[in-house]
Amino acid sequence: MKDYYKILEINFGVDILTIKKAYRRLALKYHPDKNRNPDATQKFIEITEAYIVLREPSKKQYYDRIYQDYYSRKNTIHVTKPEYEYKQKEWAEYGKVKADEYTSIPFEEFARRLLKEISIGASYIPNVVAIIIVCVIAIGLLTILPEVFDSLFMVLFISIMVIGLFYLAYRLFLVAHDDYKEDRNRKILNNK
Amino acid sequence: MELFLVFIIWAVIAFIIAYFLGRKRQIGFGWSLFFCFFLILPPIGGLVATLLSRKHYAPNPTPSKAKKIWGWVIIVLAAMSFMGNVSMVSKGQATISTFTVLGWCIGFIGLGFYLIELSKGKNFNSKSLTKIN
Numbered sequence: 001m002k003d004y005y006k007i008l009e010i011n012f013g014v015d016i017l018t019i020k021k022a023y024r025r026l027a028l029k030y031h032p033d034k035n036r037n038p039d040a041t042q043k044f045i046e047i048t049e050a051y052i053v054l055r056e057p058s059k060k061q062y063y064d065r066i067y068q069d070y071y072s073r074k075n076t077i078h079v080t081k082p083e084y085e086y087k088q089k090e091w092a093e094y095g096k097v098k099a100d101e102y103t104s105i106p107f108e109e110f111a112r113r114l115l116k117e118i119s120i121g122a123s124y125i126p127n128v129v130a131i132i133i134v135c136v137i138a139i140g141l142l143t144i145l146p147e148v149f150d151s152l153f154m155v156l157f158i159s160i161m162v163i164g165l166f167y168l169a170y171r172l173f174l175v176a177h178d179d180y181k182e183d184r185n186r187k188i189l190n191n192k
Numbered sequence: 193m194e195l196f197l198v199f200i201i202w203a204v205i206a207f208i209i210a211y212f213l214g215r216k217r218q219i220g221f222g223w224s225l226f227f228c229f230f231l232i233l234p235p236i237g238g239l240v241a242t243l244l245s246r247k248h249y250a251p252n253p254t255p256s257k258a259k260k261i262w263g264w265v266i267i268v269l270a271a272m273s274f275m276g277n278v279s280m281v282s283k284g285q286a287t288i289s290t291f292t293v294l295g296w297c298i299g300f301i302g303l304g305f306y307l308i309e310l311s312k313g314k315n316f317n318s319k320s321l322t323k324i325n
Contacts, residue, residue, distance in 0.1 A: 175244055
């Protein structure tokens with residue numbers, strides 16, 4: 001039985017982000033354009049096969065079940081099942097196809113695509129800027145509060161404005177946070 | 193001349209915000225540009241309104257009755273303020289701040305209509321395949 005976790009140099013049960021990072025690191029190392037070692041192509045096919053199985057939740061779930069039986073309990077019941085052998089063959093073929101597809105892409109382009117997946121933080125700079133602007137306005141209003149202390153109406157008005165502005169900053173943070181999670185999920189699952 | 197220059201800079205900033213941020217969010221280019229022009233402290237109000245909207249591929253907003261009520265409240269208050277300022281203009285008592293407030297009133301009336309549409313769970317971005325949940 002192939003140990004996909006060992007191939008990707010990660011521990012069993014790690015999350016999808018770790019799998020993604022491990023693949024990114026090894027794929028950049030063993031891409032045949034970059035690595036002239038004769039074993040590099042075979043290694044690249046292996047890591048691609050491991051990655052396509054571990055990145056898909058349904059495949060990973062199936063593989064993990066058999067993995068646990070085989071490695072933890074030393075029970076080989078599932079491994080000899082024709083169903084698994086068929087799956088293993090199917091994954092190997094698909095891994096080979098995907099690896100061929102990736103090797104046909106020049107290394108620079110392949111690296112650019114892989115690294116693009118992690119560059120999702122930059123799109124949140126406007127949110128950070130807006131949060132800073134809103135907080136600065138709120139703090140500015142707070143500083144003029146002592147000057148209008150004799151007018152109850154102004155104190156109430158400014159207090160409401162300040163609370164509203166801080167709430168706005170919080171909402172801006174929430175929107176950015178939710179969008180970040182959405183972006184990350186989409187990029188991890190390649191649902192673009 | 194100076195006023196014209198300020199207007200040009202304001203319009204360019206509003207367009208940049210609407211094009212680079214609004215176009216990629218559920219608010220869409222049109223609403224984002226409108227808020228950048230008219231909402232309070234332009235274009236900061238517009239920037240905040242744009243960034244409060246989620247990205248166009250995110251799930252559409254959930255239909256909400258509260259947004260509809262807030263929308264109508266804002267429209268009524270802004271319309272009243274608008275009428276008051278228009279009467280000041282008609283009496284010849286208008287100052288620059290009167291016209292500024294008139295602009296804000298238009299912005300808030302727009303905000304009211306935007307909230308009413310948003311309460312239906314609408315995604316205003318044309319990139320999105322589904323407009324309504």
